[in-house]
Amino acid sequence: MTRALPTIVHLDADAFFVSCELALRPDLRGQKTAVGGRERGIISSASYEARAAGVYTPMPTKLALRVCPDLILLPHTSGLYGKKSREMFDRCEALTPIVQRNSIDEGYLDLAMCGFKTAAEIEARVRALQQRIWDELQIPTSFGIAANKLVAAIASKARKPRGFTVVPPGQEAEFLAPLPIGVLPGIGRKTEERLKAAGLQLVRDVLALTERQLEDTFGNFADEVRRMARGEDDRVVHVDHEDAKSYSQQETFGEDIWDFATIERIAKRMIDDLMPSIRADGKRARTLTVKVRYPGMEDSSSGRSLSESSDLEAPFYPLVAPLLKAAWTKRRPLRLVSVRFSGIEEPAAQLEMFGQTDEKKRRLAAVLDKLNTGKNPTVKRGHQLGGERG
CATH class of the missing domain: 1.10.150.20 (5' to 3' exonuclease, C-terminal subdomain)
Incomplete structure (x- = not known):
């Protein structure tokens, strides 16, 4: 009788947005750091040292600085988190093609078809993946390995940060x-x-x-x-090749959020993170969808399409507030917000009278993309100055 193997893996990056920033500023590792806006902002990601000092997400920045006066506040770097996420999951797909990207910083891997013979072999390969992500990207991660998605996800959070937990089949309960x-x-x-x-x-x-x-x-x-x-769960790991069909990002909040302006800023920053990828792939998007999730795990979404597809952020910003209002119909706090670009198209030849104006904006956007993925990104949009995310 063949012994069952724990072949479902859950990856959960540790303090992902802060970790991305510390990859650019390794001199700050081990200190109390957070990503957030100094004025009228919230803490959207905090290092574990800062958490130990009482800082959490989405704590108002002013309160965080009172709780932890020596907190080092880092600004949100546009485009960085999406880039690091893609690089992280690219390394997962080098181990198995069956990878489900749940959000920007977590996902599932299915190793059932990889030909591993023992649990020890699976553990060794996943540990090697964890080390590779750190060595090459400087992103600390936690992994859970189990026979199903539910237990793997819980296991990945059991020993954070840099956790690694294996639950043998039959020992879930x-x-x-x-x-x-x-x-x-x-x-x-x-x-x-x-x-x-x-x-x-x-x-x-x-x-x-x-x-x-x-x-x-x-x-x-x-x-x-x-x-x-x-510990029973029969869900399978879904491989959704989003890159060809849509581009999406979501954020689950540490604390449920009521404030509309904060959610709107977060959604706009997701646009800022996703659009450089669309440009890099030589694509344009026509439709923007905003999804919200209530504490009871109930989702609601609303979408709208432009008359013409675009690879620029500006045409989509005005859609965010009305889409958020249309999706957020219940006066309850939110647990999660996500944005998704779909209607992905190859750009047609530009023949319109005002085509040169958009082309200038496109060239400017390409320059900003390069500046914002460097070691010292400094170019900010207005909505990035308050309530930084990460």
Whole structure:
């Protein structure tokens, strides 16, 4: 009988946006650093040293500086995070072609078809990948290896930063049992507090409930919560070749966010991160879609198309606010926001009377792309001056 192998891998970059900045400023490693806007801004990524001092995302920057007076605040570098993300996942695809890019800083790998014979061989190859990402990109990462996506994702967060956790097949429930109930997907901070007040603190406490108690506590989600507590998950790793069809980026917030202006700035900065990739690929986009996610994992989205495709940021900026309003219909805080460019096209020959004007803007954008991927990027757009992300 062939022994089952843990072939699902979850990669989760550590403090990704700060790590990208520290790759440009290695002299700051080990210090209390964060990415954020100094005026009217929020902390959008904090080093683990800063977190230990009480800094979290999305804490207002002014509060963060009071909590941690020696915090080193770094500005958001346009285009850097998307570039580092692509480079990181390119190295994952050198190990297996079955890679699911969940967001800019995390994703899944499926090693089932790679021909590995033992769990030790899988562990060795994934450790080598982790080391390669650090050696070549200076991005620290954490990995979880298990028999399914749910357990692999939880395992990758178990020993951050630079964590590495393997859960052997058959030991999923045993691994999850002593963990806080909040590790289960869909259980946010407020729900976790409510469950703890009801005596449910650990994952094992879920499995101790009777059928009636489980239904009274979780309602229609009772069966799903029970399956998660057992470590059961049959989802497959989806390979979506986004580069040919769409370009997307999302951010999950450490704390749910109410402020519309903050979300709008974050969405615009995603446009700033994605558009250089579209230009580099020689493509143009026609459609922008904004998606929001509420704390209960419910998604809502809205999209709009330009009359003509473009590879410039400016035509898409005015769409952000109306799309966000159309998607954010419930007056509840948001857990996540994402933007996606689709309707990707090859540029046609420019014959319009004003074609030269756009071509000048395009050449300027190409210059800015180069400046903003250097070691000392300094060119900023207006919405990058407050509430920096990363």
